[in-house]
Amino acid sequence: MQIKKITHFSLPGFEQLKAESQAQGFNFLNRLEQEWLQGINQFSLVGEGLYGVYQEEKLIAVGGINVNPYTKIQVASIGRLRRFYVLKQWRRQKVGQQLLAHILNKHQAYFTEINLYTNNPKAANFYLQCGFEKVNNQHKVSHRKLTHSFPVTYRNLLATDTPFLQTMLYQALYVPEGNPPFPTSILDEPSIAKYIANWGSLPNDLAIVAIGNQQPIGAIWGRQFPANNKGYGFVNAQTPEISMAILPAYRNKGIGTKLLTQLEKAYQQTSIKTLSLSVDKRNPAKRLYQRNAYLLYKEEGTALTLWKTISKEQHK
Numbered sequence: 001m002q003i004k005k006i007t008h009f010s011l012p013g014f015e016q017l018k019a020e021s022q023a024q025g026f027n028f029l030n031r032l033e034q035e036w037l038q039g040i041n042q043f044s045l046v047g048e049g050l051y052g053v054y055q056e057e058k059l060i061a062v063g064g065i066n067v068n069p070y071t072k073i074q075v076a077s078i079g080r081l082r083r084f085y086v087l088k089q090w091r092r093q094k095v096g097q098q099l100l101a102h103i104l105n106k107h108q109a110y111f112t113e114i115n116l117y118t119n120n121p122k123a124a125n126f127y128l129q130c131g132f133e134k135v136n137n138q139h140k141v142s143h144r145k146l147t148h149s150f151p152v153t154y155r156n157l158l159a160t161d162t163p164f165l166q167t168m169l170y171q172a173l174y175v176p177e178g179n180p181p182f183p184t185s186i187l188d189e190p191s192i193a194k195y196i197a198n199w200g201s202l203p204n205d206l207a208i209v210a211i212g213n214q215q216p217i218g219a220i221w222g223r224q225f226p227a228n229n230k231g232y233g234f235v236n237a238q239t240p241e242i243s244m245a246i247l248p249a250y251r252n253k254g255i256g257t258k259l260l261t262q263l264e265k266a267y268q269q270t271s272i273k274t275l276s277l278s279v280d281k282r283n284p285a286k287r288l289y290q291r292n293a294y295l296l297y298k299e300e301g302t303a304l305t306l307w308k309t310i311s312k313e314q315h316k
Contacts, residue, residue, distance in 0.1 A: 006050040013059030032083040047110030061086040070140040079111035108147040115144035157207035168219040171245035208262045218246035220259040233278030273311035
């Protein structure tokens, strides 16, 4: 048995794989073939690859990894396991485990997270046994594997970070479970765009960026809005409204707490006394803010406005 990288689509045995998978109700190998032949996806980006397992030169399994295509603003640090299929007669013979291990060994250095989607209980159990963890409430992701740890540093936003700030604004938009992601055009709507438009041009515009793997991975920022142009978390014109987002691969690592603390410290060096924010009551991030002493100011439907006094004078 050999595992080889697929560089062209002349694959003895592929038709049997495709026919068997279609008989089981799966169409992804047909999509694999069509997208390759049309030049749509040939697993050719940095970090990508498609592999076949051969027994006596006949293909018995296939699987590959792409840069994750299911984030509206593509995040190159996330890999996506795709088009993974093993002929039925070769299952329970560790063919799938060997193929998966080969892909991870060759490609996990390119990514901080490798994820996938399956709703098949047997496949889900296979990935759990191979070291993936179950994921809840994430669009088109059922399982993921974090590939390595990394140090995180924090600094002020730079002018060159402006494109990343736009990515963070999109990531900060909460999508309830089961709902499709927003189109990226939502960033052009005035009620959204104003959170970062002409960043740095308004008094008390402050932003902190988290750096991991030598790239920005998260950000928090605050901006004041006047009473005639309120933000979603408006309290008063003297209170900056804060927004925060972290790339999916880096969440649940304490980065949000540190970003929040860094921004509060930065505002404590100014005349600002309070901060506010808007969070959906269904959003898990709500618990982060509550743990950090943000209190309820207003509730409308599922939207909560929280605020916190950060003025040093309150502690004297």
